[in-house]
Amino acid sequence: MNISSNAVKPGLKQWLTSDTPQSRWQAKCGRAWLGWLKFTENRLAMIGLSIVLALILVTIFAPLLAPYDPLAADLTNRIQSPSAEHWFGTDQLGRDILSRLIYGAQYTLMIVALVVITAAPVGLLVGTAAGFFGGWIDATLMRITDIFLAFPKLILALAFVSALGPGIENAVLAIALTAWPPYARIARAETITVRKSDYIEAARLQGVSNMGLILGHITPMCISSLVVRVTLDMAGMILIAAGLGFLGLGAQPPMPEWGAMVSEGRQFLLEQWWVSTVPGLAIFIVSLGFNLLGDGLRDVLDPRGGD
Amino acid sequence: MTAMIEITKLNAWFDDNHVLKDIDISIPANGSFGLVGESGSGKSTVLRTITGLVDDWEGNILVNNKELTKKRDKTFYRLAQMVFQDPFGSLHPRHTIDRILTEPVNIHKLGNSDARVVEALKQVGLDNSFRFRYPHQLSGGQRQRVAIARALILEPKILLLDEPTSALDVSIQAEVLNLLTRLRNDLGLTYIMVSHDLAVVAHMCDDIAIMNHGRIVERATAGQLADGKLENPYSQQLFKAAGGYDRAVIDSFVDWN
């Protein structure tokens, strides 16, 4: 699938590709447009984007898409194999798996979104501060980061959830606590590369404060690497969430979270494989989608490639 | 007449290296002073000490009759601004020209940012079509003009020019040097220009100091330089080297390391 730039109205296209923009907004849009064109050249990246978009749409339109109530148990219809009425069959309580799958998408999306919103800014701030100020600030912040990095993500998430109690909010918190350290490292590395540049020097000489330099000048240079890393991490986050769900530490029954669904179907795995496999496949596809998207973003945003 | 810039017995260190040794410089208002030397001579370090980039220094630096301490403040930034050597590195790659020029106006609360930006671009010979472009969409000469506009938008009295045309093509260099000459006359600016190119400095500056290994080894006016009246053997060597490839001259070179 290749979105041709001819699909855009000529007036709009001209506005986007004008080499004399009339406002900062136009300039930003123009740049985003060029980035978008480059992104669309990558077929796999577009597949990744489609998967992620599909996830978002399924979440939003779940009530319209799901044929059945995901929580409605029907014990007379337990573990039905896939059929015309139940495309993916039913689970051990007679609930339609397809509907549960559709309604379960929101948990995946919510976990990923919440983790990113909490972990990425924290990592960015810690990393840029450490890289910018250096000295003992750098040492302290990096040692704290090291402590979090030393633990394997899933184990640390398990530990937090065990301490805080099961539930989806705690799962989000646990994952976020383990997710931020790599972002701090990336941000710090970029900051150290950038902080001796002439343009930072020039900004300082114009009177820009340290905070202004970090937020307005250094952070934009870190964003590209960070976005790529975050997107690639999303797949991992989904898997950890699913893992927690699988262990009963994430979303609690009867919520149709995909990891929990895989876990519930374990006992029927050999004969009624679809109960576990279908949500498992969903997890796989969404993780793959985020990975492909992240790869595509890296090709477009790689700061080493210039703009 | 009191000098605009008065530097007395300036010494500076970088780690443990003594990079500036007893530098004395006096520049009158609307004057143009040139610092020439090879790499490692310390010429850029003098500028960096004035702007507050060098921590370890001793001596006296008087700018507009006010003595400089370790820190610089907003008053200083409205008095002296710098134009850097590398046009490709001195503009933030993710900021539009408009943002680059508006930021200082807002920080110093000068107001009227829109009018000031338009005026600044006009002063350096760029029209409004450049205003919302990104640096990578400009040529080297255009970027350097933006850098000059950025320096001027705060209405400073002093411009510190660190090899402003070294990275530019010769024909563009001529345009930028002419622009700098015009601005100095129109706005009554004081310049300190650092360069490795004797001819550029001789053309742009009234007084010149030749530096080697952190020390000023000779001073001359532009006129004296034109006549080739240099006494110090190092300066004489530098002067001869500016004359192009001449085997006899080269064979007479001494290694000053």
Add this chain to the structure above:
Amino acid sequence: MTTDTLLSVKNLAITFSTSKGPVHAVRGVSFDLGRERLGIVGESGSGKSQTGRAILGLTAANGKITADQMQFHDLDLRNLSKRDWRKVRGARISMIMQDPKYSLNPVMTIGDQIIEAYREHHKVNATEAKRRALDMLAAVKIRDPERVFKSYPHEVSGGMGQRVMIAMMLIPDPEILIADEPTSALDVTVQLQVMAILDDLVRERGMALVFISHDLHLVSSFCDRVLVMYQGHVVEEIRASELDQAKHPYTQGLLNCLPKMDGNHAELPVLTREASWAEA
């Protein structure tokens, strides 16, 4: 200086296909090269570097080269196979580039690099190779060859690094040396000293030298002949000694816009580009 032609180029054109459309970096360049020093001068975008690279088959993958002739002795450089290029590059035509920081391998000592280059072209054992490497360092007037031999590229000065590059590039005794802005990153006195070394070596070995630079003044004082390039064309071909009689307005403009040390602070004459110069 003999007048037999080593390299003959006629109507060389190089076009790069980029996302913004085709870029005509070189348009119809012709020249002959004998055992002489040819300077190619131009500003950025003139195509001078691309011309030099084309002679060595080093044009980037998205560049298309066409020429009526590109003859090096009996070899047609237009369609050499990769294998044949490897026999030509380094061995018969060699190149020095601008910044030794980027052209020397940063993780090998200088000595190791020279030895590696040397043993590429001569079958000798390690001791002999080391001796020859030290000889080469001495030939480029490095005063402390043992120390430089053991150093890494970032530990020596730019001038020293360039001399090492020259030493390495001359090991296989090439017939043509292409120097692409070899001294632009160096201080003026060091520049001239490095050029003096080039001078001696080129003269001793009867090599041809192509000296690519943006510095018209420097090139004209060093080379025998000068080609002035503008936007992919050669606008003037002139003997270096007759540069003050240059006919093309671009060459004259370039000469006039240089600041002179004559105490004159008036505005420099500015080069006004004519559209007609870019066609030819």
